Amino acid sequence: MTKYILNRLFHSALVMFTISFIVFFIMFKAGDPVELMLPPDATQQDVVDMRAALGLDKSFIVQYQKFLVNVSKGNLGNSFIYGQPALDIVFERMPATMELAVIAMFISVLVGIPLGIISSIKPNSILSRIIMFFSLAGISVPVFWTGMILVLIFSVILGVLPSSGRGEVYLFTSAFTWDGIKHLIMPVATLAVFQLALILRLTRTGMMEVLMQDYIKLAAAKGVPRKVIVYYHALKNTLIPLITIIGIQFGQLVAFTIVTETIFAWPGTGKLIIDSIQNLDRPIVVAYLLVISFIFVAINFVVDVLYTFVDPRVRV
Amino acid sequence: MKKIIMGLATVALLCSVGNAKTLKVGLASGALSMDPYAHNETATNSILSNIFDALISFDKDINTHPGLAVSWTNPEPTVWIMNLRKGVKFHNGSDFNADDVVFSFNRVKTWNKSGFKGKVSAIDSVEKIDDYTVKFITKKPYPVFLRKLTYVNILDKETLEGKSDQWIGLNPIGTGPYKLTSWSKGDHIKMDANKDYWRGVAKFDKVLFRPLTNNATRVAAILSNEVDIINRVPVVDVNRVKNNDKLNFFVQPGLRLIYLQMDQDRDKSPYIKSHDGKNPLKDVRVRKAIYYGINEDAIVKYVMKGFAKPAAQLSPSAVFGYDPSIKRPSYNPKKAKALLAEAGYPNGFEIQLDSPNNRYINDAQIAQAVASSLAKIGIKVKVNATPKSTFFKETGKLNTSFFLIGWASSDGDASSILDGCVHTYDAETGYGRYNRGRYSNPKVDALIEESAGIMDPKKRLEVLRAAQKLAIVDDQNFIPLHYQVDIYASSKDIQFETRVDSRIWAYDIK
Numbered sequence: 001m002t003k004y005i006l007n008r009l010f011h012s013a014l015v016m017f018t019i020s021f022i023v024f025f026i027m028f029k030a031g032d033p034v035e036l037m038l039p040p041d042a043t044q045q046d047v048v049d050m051r052a053a054l055g056l057d058k059s060f061i062v063q064y065q066k067f068l069v070n071v072s073k074g075n076l077g078n079s080f081i082y083g084q085p086a087l088d089i090v091f092e093r094m095p096a097t098m099e100l101a102v103i104a105m106f107i108s109v110l111v112g113i114p115l116g117i118i119s120s121i122k123p124n125s126i127l128s129r130i131i132m133f134f135s136l137a138g139i140s141v142p143v144f145w146t147g148m149i150l151v152l153i154f155s156v157i158l159g160v161l162p163s164s165g166r167g168e169v170y171l172f173t174s175a176f177t178w179d180g181i182k183h184l185i186m187p188v189a190t191l192a193v194f195q196l197a198l199i200l201r202l203t204r205t206g207m208m209e210v211l212m213q214d215y216i217k218l219a220a221a222k223g224v225p226r227k228v229i230v231y232y233h234a235l236k237n238t239l240i241p242l243i244t245i246i247g248i249q250f251g252q253l254v255a256f257t258i259v260t261e262t263i264f265a266w267p268g269t270g271k272l273i274i275d276s277i278q279n280l281d282r283p284i285v286v287a288y289l290l291v292i293s294f295i296f297v298a299i300n301f302v303v304d305v306l307y308t309f310v311d312p313r314v315r316v
Numbered sequence: 317m318k319k320i321i322m323g324l325a326t327v328a329l330l331c332s333v334g335n336a337k338t339l340k341v342g343l344a345s346g347a348l349s350m351d352p353y354a355h356n357e358t359a360t361n362s363i364l365s366n367i368f369d370a371l372i373s374f375d376k377d378i379n380t381h382p383g384l385a386v387s388w389t390n391p392e393p394t395v396w397i398m399n400l401r402k403g404v405k406f407h408n409g410s411d412f413n414a415d416d417v418v419f420s421f422n423r424v425k426t427w428n429k430s431g432f433k434g435k436v437s438a439i440d441s442v443e444k445i446d447d448y449t450v451k452f453i454t455k456k457p458y459p460v461f462l463r464k465l466t467y468v469n470i471l472d473k474e475t476l477e478g479k480s481d482q483w484i485g486l487n488p489i490g491t492g493p494y495k496l497t498s499w500s501k502g503d504h505i506k507m508d509a510n511k512d513y514w515r516g517v518a519k520f521d522k523v524l525f526r527p528l529t530n531n532a533t534r535v536a537a538i539l540s541n542e543v544d545i546i547n548r549v550p551v552v553d554v555n556r557v558k559n560n561d562k563l564n565f566f567v568q569p570g571l572r573l574i575y576l577q578m579d580q581d582r583d584k585s586p587y588i589k590s591h592d593g594k595n596p597l598k599d600v601r602v603r604k605a606i607y608y609g610i611n612e613d614a615i616v617k618y619v620m621k622g623f624a625k626p627a628a629q630l631s632p633s634a635v636f637g638y639d640p641s642i643k644r645p646s647y648n649p650k651k652a653k654a655l656l657a658e659a660g661y662p663n664g665f666e667i668q669l670d671s672p673n674n675r676y677i678n679d680a681q682i683a684q685a686v687a688s689s690l691a692k693i694g695i696k697v698k699v700n701a702t703p704k705s706t707f708f709k710e711t712g713k714l715n716t717s718f719f720l721i722g723w724a725s726s727d728g729d730a731s732s733i734l735d736g737c738v739h740t741y742d743a744e745t746g747y748g749r750y751n752r753g754r755y756s757n758p759k760v761d762a763l764i765e766e767s768a769g770i771m772d773p774k775k776r777l778e779v780l781r782a783a784q785k786l787a788i789v790d791d792q793n794f795i796p797l798h799y800q801v802d803i804y805a806s807s808k809d810i811q812f813e814t815r816v817d818s819r820i821w822a823y824d825i826k
Contacts, residue, residue, distance in 0.1 A: 031705035035712055039356035040723065040736055041434035043746030053428035081348055081355075082501075083429065083485045092501065148532060155540040163536040164528055166503050262530045265537075267502030271529070278674065280705050 033280035077283035086283035097268035101253035108195035116203025138197030164265035206238035247303035346527030368469030368490035378728035393457035419473035568814035581754035587668035609652035637730020664694025
């Protein structure tokens with residue numbers, strides 16, 4: 001186990017190093033942020049001064065080297081645009097994105113798996129058909145459409161939910177205040193619709209496949225109660241692919257809440273990263289992608305460990 | 317029944333007026349920093365104008381008025397004596413005096429990340445005479461001095477000395493009508509009224525600015541009554557807002573000109589294919605042909621949905637230097653073709669039009685419309701629309717022959733576009749930094765340089781107009797397209813007036 005973890009850590013470090021290099025290089029090539037930052041009445045000298053102030057007058061190798069030295073001291077540089085430490089800005093925005101992702105995923109799992117099981121046991125019942133109809137809709141409808149329709153109905157027409165913003169925040173999250181919860185409902189619903197439908201469908205397919213297996217038939221023949229077969233033997237064997245997908249999807253939720261955040265003016269990292277790419281704010285883009293890849297690496301690690309609990313054959 | 321409803325509505329209205337102590341504003345973009353010298357950018361300037369004061373202030377039509385300076389004299393053309401307002405306090409209680417002015421101007425000028433150096437570059441020195449008198453010396457006679465001063469917000473020396481850039485970027489301490497109470501980046505900026513404000517306390521106790529960058533989100537927020545004002549109402553939603561009887565709708569002509577620049581320097585331009593291999597844009601007849609050949613009315617009508625004003629010159633009427641005698645000729649493809657034939661290009665030529673696609677309102681679509689207009693007179697235009705980061709980088713390297721760009725005369729004076737875009741490029745003096753078509757006419761240069769030293773407004777206006785006329789009418793150095801307009805919506809519960817400089821100054825809202 002220790003060897004495995006060390007190995008994993010080494011790989012993760014390598015991945016993050018590569019990412020930092022690629023992002024740094026792309027942002028270096030993309031354009032000149034100073035050109036966008038200074039007003040038109042700035043002189044050529046002002047441009048030169050500003051470049052020097054931001055360290056952009058150096059060659060790529062020198063800039064990257066300096067970046068690596070700073071990283072080793074835990075400093076990812078200051079944002080060109082906001083002038084504050086890039087990591088601070090990313091972490092300031094991270095809770096807002098995380099709370100959306102965590103709550104959306106929690107609801108998707110909590111609702112998606114049971115509904116998937118129900119629709120797999122009696123795939124032709126009316127209830128199953130209704131569930132499948134909505135799951136198909138959920139998986140097909142684009143996120144921005146769901147978001148806009150929710151806003152139209154609940155904010156503009158009914159006026160019961162706030163259309164945008166994060167509301168009152170208590171202890172890093174808006175989930176602990178009533179005002180915050182009201183602000184959370186629509187963005188969470190928008191994000192959860194697709195995830196819920198996906199998890200539901202995967203559970204159903206997996207369950208239906210497992211339920212056809214010989215060992216299930218054997219268990220039934222032995223007289224094992226139906227409930228035990230479904231919720232213990234069959235479900236456990238369905239969970240492995242499901243956990244993988246949930247892990248990947250959670251990473252996706254954190255990294256790609258951009259559309260939802262834009263629609264609901266949610267102050268998370270998705271909006272930050274779009275703005276920063278447009279402004280060529282390299283320190284933020286690099287810091288953000290490093291944080292995100294760290295999260296992905298961590299999720300994958302957790303998923304791998306979870307396997308061992310679900311499937312004793314898997315050894316890490 | 318109708319009466320009851322009307323009654324209820326009135327009661328509701330009265331209630332909402334009674335409680336309306338917080339003004340909520342939905343903005344298309346938020347502030348980048350709370351340091352008033354970090355970014356000279358409209359959205360940030362707009363928000364910070366509520367917290368800070370400058371020595372001189374603009375009214376809604378960008379005329380200059382006393383701000384923290386009560387009066388001034390100009391004993392010699394290069395010397396300005398400013399008398400400061402007494403009894404003004406910063407938000408943290410410290411007094412405003414001459415030391416703060418000297419400190420502020422030095423910081424704007426010397427801070428290596430200052431975005432406002434261009435506003436003070438002509439100022440040679442700032443000196444304290446006594447606690448409430450400051451002497452400015454400019455390098456040359458400087459007629460736009462007062463206008464430039466409106467951009468320099470005054471900071472508190474006692475508080476800021478020794479503080480880091482980071483700290484200043486988060487803690488704005490000004491003398492303005494509102495003080496910052498919280499800034500949650502990307503979510504909101506909250507301000508409380510400054511009870512000691514020297515103009516008198518503001519009408520609203522609190523102001524809340526929310527960046528609602530998505531167009532549909534911003535509109536939903538005002539339709540559902542969550543905010544009282546929004547700026548940049550998207551053109552597609554104009555009717556929804558107009559037809560809503562709870563909302564007022566405003567169209568304010570802005571300061572930004574959208575225009576085309578043409579390579580008039582190189583004999584062979586990189587993105588032009590002509591039958592003789594030369595650069596046709598060097599010929600004024602070709603440039604005139606392009607001007608006549610663009611159906612700007614159609615662009616305003618179909619691309620801008622009516623929300624733009626066709627332009628015939630460099631700046632709109634609110635700007636000093638505007639010339640009412642220059643009128644836009646009507647669209648005339650026949651004349652355009654004749655001019656092309658006269659210049660030796662009866663069958664036109666091929667050219668690439670570069671345009672940003674995320675900088676100005678409908679920028680890429682305007683470029684497309686220009687292309688289809690010019691196709692009718694035989695000029696084959698290929699549009700190359702790229703994000704602004706790429707666009708400004710490439711045009712800066714002159715890797716272009718023909719491009720669409722904008723310019724806002726935010727000082728309210730025509731000198732900014734004349735200096736920056738019309739004057740011959742000169743890296744040393746800073747003239748012509750955005751003259752990326754490299755238009756050059758020594759006569760125009762001489763007039764521009766002359767105008768910079770004329771203190772008599774009447775005479776100066778004549779020279780500015782003469783320079784513009786030579787460049788735009790005689791030489792057709794640019795193709796003006798239109799001026800952008802700002803569109804706002806506000807709740808009928810408040811009294812809101814739009815400003816030419818696109819700012820939202822809460823102090824004026826009742």
